[in-house]
Amino acid sequence: xPTRSGSAKYEGFGRDGVGHVSTQSGVLDDRKYGFNTRxxxxxxxxxxxxxxxxxxxxxTMALSFALARExxxxxxxxATARVTLDKQGEGFAxxxxxLTLTATIADIDPDQFARIAxxxxxxxxxxxxxxAEITLDHTLNAG
Numbered sequence: 001x002p003t004r005s006g007s008a009k010y011e012g013f014g015r016d017g018v019g020h021v022s023t024q025s026g027v028l029d030d031r032k033y034g035f036n037t038r039x040x041x042x043x044x045x046x047x048x049x050x051x052x053x054x055x056x057x058x059x060t061m062a063l064s065f066a067l068a069r070e071x072x073x074x075x076x077x078x079a080t081a082r083v084t085l086d087k088q089g090e091g092f093a094x095x096x097x098x099l100t101l102t103a104t105i106a107d108i109d110p111d112q113f114a115r116i117a118x119x120x121x122x123x124x125x126x127x128x129x130x131x132a133e134i135t136l137d138h139t140l141n142a143g
Contacts, residue, residue, distance in 0.1 A: 004023075004024055004025075005023075005024045006021065006022065006024065006028070007021070007022050007023075008020065008021045008022075008033075010034075014035070015035040015036075017034055017035070018032060018033075018034045019032070019033045019034050020032055020033070021033055021045065028045070031044065031045050032044035032045070033045050033046050033047070048085050048094065049083070051081075051083050051094065051097070051126075051130075052080075052081040052082060052083040052097065054126050055081040055083070055097050055099065055124075055126045055127070055130070056079040056080055056081040056099065058124040058125055058126035058127070059079055059081070059099055059101075059120055059121060059124045059126070059127065060077045060078075060079045060101075061124070062120040062123060062124035062125075063077055063101075063103075063116065063120035063124075064077060066116045066119060066120050067105065067108075067116060070112070070116060072105055072108060074106065074143070075103060075104050075105035075106065075143055076103065076104040076105075077101065077102075077103050078102045078103075079099055079100065079101045079102075080099070080100045081097050081098065081099050081100075082097070082098045082100070083096070083097050083132075084096045084097075084132075093132075094130065094131075094132050095132050095133065096132050096133040096134070096135065097127075097130055097132055097133075097134050097135075098134075098135045098137070099121060099134065099135065099136045099137070100136075100137050100138075101117065101136065101137070101138040102138070102139045102141065103117075103138060103139070103140050103141065104140075104141040104143050105140065105141075105143050106142065106143025107143065108140070108143075110140055113138075113140050114138070117136060117138055118136065121134060
């Protein structure tokens with residue numbers, strides 16, 4: 001299995017510092033992050049939104065493969081993850097990731113779908129790496 005990488009550099013310290021993050025694939029290439037992109041509204045990225053995007057992507061891919069194993073061939077999955085950063089003691093911790101899913105799948109039993117989605121939530125690799133509460137709220141539309 002492949003090993004993927006990302007890198008970051010940070011120049012300056014504290015609120016005045018500015019970081020840049022890159023990914024092996026080049027999708028992110030020297031993208032700005034720092035205090036104001038994390039806690040304010042300055043343009044740029046931050047670790048929590050990157051984790052949220054990774055969680056939403058991992059979950060929908062895991063669910064897609066689980067549905068294919070169950071014999072479903074077509075549909076649409078749209079997920080959002082909302083990652084929460086909370087103050088804990090002198091530092092911070094990611095305490096939860098709330099997944100919201102809208103799925104359009106023809107001819108699936110709602111209970112079967114809920115079971116498959118819950119399993120994908122629990123077992124996608126990003127869910128497994130997060131030491132946080134993970135919730136899932138889903139809407140199933142007829143296909």
